[in-house]
Structures are given as structure tokens and as C-alpha cells.
Amino acid sequence: MSQLKVRVVSRSTLKRLPLYLHLLESLADQGLQNVSCTQIAEKFDFDPTQVRKDLEATGEVGTARIGFRTVSLIVKIKEFLGWNNAHDAFLVGAGNMGKALLGYKDFDRYGLNIVAAFDKDTRKVGSRIFNREVLPLVKLPNLAKRMHINIGIVTVPAEYAQEVVDLMVVAGIKAIWNFAPAPLKIPEGVILENARLTQSLAVLTNNLTKVLGDDGKDLEKN
Amino acid sequence: MSQLKVRVVSRSTLKRLPLYLHLLESLADQGLQNVSCTQIAEKFDFDPTQVRKDLEATGEVGTARIGFRTVSLIVKIKEFLGWNNAHDAFLVGAGNMGKALLGYKDFDRYGLNIVAAFDKDTRKVGSRIFNREVLPLVKLPNLAKRMHINIGIVTVPAEYAQEVVDLMVVAGIKAIWNFAPAPLKIPEGVILENARLTQSLAVLTNNLTKVLGDDGKDLEKN
């Protein structure tokens, strides 16, 4: 096997790293040369040990009493996340969410470069959204192969998500970022990541329900 | 203390419930009266026991050999998540992401009803987006109080997120759904939930990096 530069870490650690990265970038902008786990932890109300363990995943080592070199830690986190070079991606479903993603300026900093959009709505095909062409779905397989596209973004209604994913898989796409609230099946070897906004919303509304229920003002009328 | 209808469960459980709910709704549409944890688990490649434990949180009880009554389980999950009655919400930042959220048809099914948008861009103020008025930010505090708005959605650039949140807190908003990648401070008693797309993206690109690195084609040149 080849040398593993990227070590395996928990999903929880993986999801905290972008938080640190953001903070570090703004600290670097402010000219801060070094940063300690204690400082980072304070910003997020995390345990400093946790931050230290998370950063360990990147391979960067700190020094006692000083902490970590800000810029070099930024580079290591980006490398670890695969954000040092942007991956080209195709987006399918140029609707509300699709447009928002196409219009997001910062994705290049997050390792993502959406190069084209696809839609089955003939009124949308041929138009340009934030300077990306909207193409008919039939063109996806050939183009994806020719352009060596690894990432596919799914922003179609839930009922069409599986067929879009199947098409992406056939087209050789290796990683799928799905926004549709549907349980998708993919073959082994393909990566599926669901960006489920409703999960986040569920946590919010459940907590709110508990709070409103507790002081008994708004909910008791049910 | 008042009777606690909503029991405390782990965040992980809470985030799986919307997945089940979606599936159950489509099963109910197909006329399926009963559903077992085994069936649900198969769809998501989860452990059946985990599904059973998750559903326990809702208070619904199943019967041996039969499972759960689909419709009644749906109702219980929605109650538990606070999705049975939609909460009115204000959205601040009528940009790309803000528009996508305003245009999302299904939020009423997820306990959310965005009633107005706010922006500081004077060119946007006064316009209508998906039939919701875009108002100047100064109107937020009074309106929020008058309309008893509990939920605030933050879709402004990261550097303005904290000031928007502060304004919402002053306006009596109790729960904040934040899309900006910034670590926000809120007073005790206010609920903050971050919908961080970049975290999800980080998992995807990290996994992709590992896969691409393994078969040694694309990454070894580093």
C-alpha cells in the first residue's frame, strides 16, 4: 500500500477542523504568529485537550509555552481536509439551492470549484448562472469523464435524487454531496456526504420546543 | 416545574429523527400502515436497535411482530421535533443563501415559516423575494417583539454575523439558525444552531483525498 499521509480520524474531529481553520485564518490576518489550543478552545467553549487532539490529526506539532505556528497550522489543516487544491465539481439541479451554491464565492477556499451546472428543465438549459453554463443532463457522463470530475453536487428534489446519483456514479464521479432529503444508495468505493439542513433545523426546533414548554407561556395551549 | 413532554435525547438521535420522518412520510403515502425498525434500519444501513432506541425518544410504543403504526409515529416525531406547528421566523441577509431559504417550499413541513427578510443593502430593501418583503434592519427589533418571533435565521457574511445575532437577542429572539462560518457568542437561554455546510464539505473532501491518495494516481505528486 502507498504511504498514508492522511490519518483516519473521527467524524467529529473532522467537523471541528474547519471551525479552527476559519478562526486561524482570521487570526493570521490580524498578524498573530502563534496560537495555543487554550486560545482556540476559548472561542468555541471546547476543552483545550480536545483541540490538541484534533490538531494532532493534521500532523502539525506545537511547542510548549508557545503553541502552534498559525500559518503552518493553517496549511496543515487545509492539506488534511483536501482544501489546498480545489476539486472541480458538477452541480445537478439549478434551482434555489443550486443557485445559492453556484453564487458562493468562498468555495475555492474550501477545496471546491463548481465548473458547470446541469438541469432537466429546458428553460434553464443554455442560460448562465454566476458565469457557469447550465447544460442538459445528457451531457453529464461524457463531460464528467473527459474533465475528470470527482465531485458531484445534488440539488434536485428528493424524488429525483437517486436517479441523478446513479448517473453520476456511471459517469465515474467518486464523491457526492447531496442536499436532497432522501436515503441514497451508492456502490462501494463511492463517497456520499449528505448536507442535511433539516437535521440542523430539527435540533433547533426541538430545543426551542423544550425551552418554550418549560416556562409554559407559548406551548401549553396545545 | 411543568410536565416535560419532550424528553432529553442525544444530538445524534435528534439528527436521525428527520431521516426517519422523511422515510415514514413516503411510506405512508404508499399506504403502508405499519413499519418495523428493521425496515427503517435497512434503508439507512443502521442498526435496528439504534432505530428502536431513537424512536423510544418520541414516546411512541410499538407492538411485537408488527412494528409501529406509520401515521401515529409520524405525528409523534413531528411533535417531538416541534414540527407540528410552524414557528414564525425572521431571516437576515437576503443574499444567495437567504434567497434559497426563502424559496424553499417545504419549510412549513419542518416547523419553519419565514415571514420576513431583512437586509442592510438599500437596493434590496423594499423588494419582495418569494412573496416576502425585504425590510430594513432597523425595523427588526420592534417587529420581532410585536409578532412574537422566536426564530432568527442568519445569512449575512461572517464578519457581520455577531452584530446581527446581538440585534436578534435584544429583539427577544430565542433561537438562532446561523449559516455564517463564525464562532458566535450568545447569552444564556438563547439557542444557537449552526448550519455549517463547510463541515459537511470537509468530511467529503477529506474522504476523497484519502481515496485518491490510496490508489496513488492524483495525489502522489505532492
Place this chain on the structure above:
DNA sequence: CCGCTATCGAGAAACTTATATCGAGAAAAA
């Protein structure tokens, strides 16, 4: 009617993740 099997619910065990403790090193203060 009587096993057989699918399923629930409860409790135990295994696993994962988070937090606490401690020694060592490095800068700052005395």
C-alpha cells in the same frame, strides 16, 4: 392448537469520544 419467527423493549457489553491528570520543556518574571 402449537410451534416458528419477526419484532419489541430492557439491560449488558463493547466501542467511541471527551475530559482530566501529569511530566517535561520553554519562555517570562523574580
Place this chain on the structure above:
DNA sequence: TTTTTCTCGATATAAGTTTCTCGATAGCGG
């Protein structure tokens, strides 16, 4: 120079989450 303090990294402990095991129950097939 010596002491103090901060921080890292390693290890140990605790907490949380998932998976396994098992007895009970309700329909199904013989």
C-alpha cells in the same frame, strides 16, 4: 540564575453512544 507559569503531548479516566443479548409477545403456517 532560579522560580513561576503556560502549554504540549501522553496516558488514564469518565462519559456517551452504539451494538449485542435475551425474554416476552403477537401474528403466521402447519
